[in-house]
Amino acid sequence: MRSFDTAVPVEARAICAEFQGRQVLRDVSLSVGRREIFAIIGPSGSGKTTLLRHLLGLARPRQGSAFVFGHPVAELSRHELAGLRRRIGVAFQGGALLNSLSVVQNIELPLKQHTRLDAATIRIMTHIKLELLGLLDIDALMPAQLSGGMLKRASLARAVIMDPELLFVDEPSSGLDPVNAAALDDLLVELRDSLGMTIVVITHAMETALNIADKILLLDSGEVVTVGTPTELLQSRDARVQSMLQRRPVRAGSAADDYLNRLTAGT
Ligand SMILES: Nc1ncnc2c1ncn2[C@@H]1O[C@H](COP(=O)(O)OP(=O)(O)OP(=O)(O)O)[C@@H](O)[C@H]1O
Ligand SMILES: [Mg+2]
Incomplete structure (x- = not known):
């Protein structure tokens, strides 16, 4: 049995970032608890x-710090x-799978690169993840032959092949139909429940956040609008939060209207 680190998995303290003088993150702070699904x-x-x-x-960051398992990531050596x-x-x-490798070769790559496991063990570990993510039938295919949903699953399988304690997923279900998007959401919950992972999921899909997250952080123009449980967000009186949650019409030209427009214009 692996012993898990007791430090907070992810923490950000007042992170500020800019590109070419334009500020894209302003004082962003967050804290992700162990085995939590945290949606941004x-x-x-x-x-x-x-x-x-x-x-x-x-x-x-220009200012502020990020910590993973208590380590200040910007101050660590490469090693x-x-x-x-x-x-x-x-x-x-x-996704970023390597196009020249098959699905199974892509998924087993981290094991080959970062461990000294023998071929038989790698085959078994890969098989378990292929099964978990519903990829057994298509493991020999090349990335170009996969549907969008399969590509997302394959990239998720590669991300969890080393049984990480902490998983980051950026837009797991964007571009998928509602059924496949919901199936991917369920998979994240299963990964947390069966493998005990802490998961940070980045999404613009409120359904995903409300369905699977323990905590949700709302970001707008690089600023934290609010952080809370789905219930806390649902009870929030903030017009921007409410307009997103209820998808109700909001007064044209209001801050909520502006925010909603930008949200629905997203990818
Ligand atoms: N390498 C870069 N150089 C300059 N500007 C950048 C760079 N990367 C991101 N930006 C800018 O920073 C802002 C935030 O971009 P980011 O990709 O973090 O947004 P996002 O919330 O992930 O969007 P999406 O939902 O479309 O993925 C945008 O205005 C973007 O144009
Ligand atoms: Mg993005």
Whole structure:
């Protein structure tokens, strides 16, 4: 039995980031508890992927800090960061499977690169994940032969092949039909429940956040609008929160109207 770190899996303290002088994250703070499904939701361009890059140590904040299992990611050496990343799975927006490798070759790649496991063990571990993610029938296919839903599942399978304690998923269900999107949401819950993972899911789909998240952080123009449980959000009196949750018409030209328009214009 693996011993899990008792440190807070993910924490951000007042992160500020900018591109070419334009601020894209302003004082973003968050804390993700163990075995929590934490959703970061916001309109397209609100800074979700940028925030993810900061949490992973792929970008350095202008101000503030990100911590993963208590480690300040921006201050770690390359070696330390590589060690930490081994405990983390990431399914990036867009999937990013290698086109020259089959589905099964893509999924087993992290095991070949980062472990000294023998071929038989790798085959068994890969088989378990293929089964969990409903990919057994298509493991020999090439990425170009997969549907959007299958690609998302395959990229998720690759992200969890090392049994990470912490999983980041950027837009797991964007571009999928409602049935496949809901199936992917269910898979995330199953990964948390069966493998005990902590999951940070980035999405612009409120259904996903409300259905599966323990906590939801709403991001707008790089700022945290609110953080709370689905129930707390549903009870919020904030017009921007309410307009998103209830999809009710809001007064034209109001802040809520503006926010809703940008949300629905998202990918
Ligand atoms: N490498 C970059 N150079 C310059 N600007 C960038 C870069 N990456 C992101 N941005 C800008 O930062 C802002 C936030 O982008 P980000 O990709 O984080 O948004 P997002 O919330 O993930 O959007 P989406 O829902 O479309 O994925 C956007 O205005 C974007 O144009
Ligand atoms: Mg994004």
